[in-house]
Amino acid sequence: xxxxxxxxxxxxxxxxxxxxxxxxxxxxxxxxxxxxxxxxxxxxxxxxxxxxxxxxxxxxxxxxxxxxxxxxxxxxxxxxxxxxxxxxxxxxxxxxxxxxxxxxxxxxxxxxxxxxxxxxxxxxxxxxxxxxxxxxxxxxxxxxxxxxxxxxxxxxxxxxxxxxxxxxxxxxxxxxxxxxxxxxxxxxxxxxxxxxxxxxxxxxxxxxxxxxxxxxxxxxxxxxxxxxxxxxxxxxxxxxxxxxxxxxxxxxxxxxxxxxxxxxxxxxxxxxxxxxxxxxxxxxxxxxxxxxxxxxx
Numbered sequence: 001x002x003x004x005x006x007x008x009x010x011x012x013x014x015x016x017x018x019x020x021x022x023x024x025x026x027x028x029x030x031x032x033x034x035x036x037x038x039x040x041x042x043x044x045x046x047x048x049x050x051x052x053x054x055x056x057x058x059x060x061x062x063x064x065x066x067x068x069x070x071x072x073x074x075x076x077x078x079x080x081x082x083x084x085x086x087x088x089x090x091x092x093x094x095x096x097x098x099x100x101x102x103x104x105x106x107x108x109x110x111x112x113x114x115x116x117x118x119x120x121x122x123x124x125x126x127x128x129x130x131x132x133x134x135x136x137x138x139x140x141x142x143x144x145x146x147x148x149x150x151x152x153x154x155x156x157x158x159x160x161x162x163x164x165x166x167x168x169x170x171x172x173x174x175x176x177x178x179x180x181x182x183x184x185x186x187x188x189x190x191x192x193x194x195x196x197x198x199x200x201x202x203x204x205x206x207x208x209x210x211x212x213x214x215x216x217x218x219x220x221x222x223x224x225x226x227x228x229x230x231x232x233x234x235x236x237x238x239x240x241x242x243x244x245x246x247x248x249x250x251x252x253x254x255x256x257x258x259x260x261x262x263x264x265x266x267x268x269x270x271x272x273x274x275x276x277x278x279x280x281x282x283x284x285x286x287x288x289x290x291x292x293x294x295x296x297x
Contacts (some may be wrong), residue, residue: 037049132148166199178205200276235248
């Protein structure tokens with residue numbers, strides 16, 4: 001029998017030998033695809049590949065088995081298969097080699113390789129992300145942040161975690177942390193709609209950070225109802241405090257008074273609020289309806 005790896009490794013990862021290869025790989029591949037990772041202790045790219053490969057196999061939810069073979073101790077099978085450099089991964093199906101690759105592939109390509117064998121993969125970070133969301137709901141923000149940071153540190157980063165962490169920083173008024181987080185994300189992640197919405201929230205918060213207190217802005221508006229800049233500043237300050245309906249009302253009041261003010265600035269800012277709040281947010285739905293009534297009445 002093959003020796004099992006340590007408990008910290010994935011339960012479906014087996015270290016095979018020349019003697020156990022038939023049972024561990026050939027016979028097992030009659031039931032499901034089996035990946036054989038040919039490696040050696042001195043091989044640095046093998047060490048880079050291993051954790052990413054194990055994560056991708058885990059995401060297959062038991063539809064793929066991973067077997068590792070140390071070619072220093074057991075060179076015969078690798079020689080028979082023509083493996084000349086490592087890391088090398090060979091996929092077996094129905095008792096025969098079906099596909100393979102050489103080198104430490106990026107995780108995205110690894111997932112694509114396994115999906116060709118087993119179909120769509122689960123997103124490995126989903127459970128952790130749901131845990132973080134539950135912790136946020138319970139007010140355990142430090143614990144939630146720790147989980148989100150781990151998900152963002154993955155390669156590639158877990159997109160939903162990046163967006164949620166940026167929002168959390170903005171809500172805590174840790175604007176520099178939010179900016180650093182977003183600036184450090186790869187361009188494809190920054191282009192995601194959830195991350196773009198978090199970036200819009202940050203931009204709104206940065207714009208509001210230089211404004212006066214809400215009470216003072218209310219006084220300015222009350223003193224001069226036609227001071228549209230004061231209304232605009234009030235909208236930004238209200239949004240920064242999470243008062244979305246009031247922020248939308250302040251901008252809609254500007255549009256009602258002077259649609260062209262500041263080059264249509266109130267409408268543009270309201271659209272940016274919508275981007276930050278998300279299309280299903282109650283404030284977005286209500287304000288969008290009111291905006292349509294104003295523009296098309």
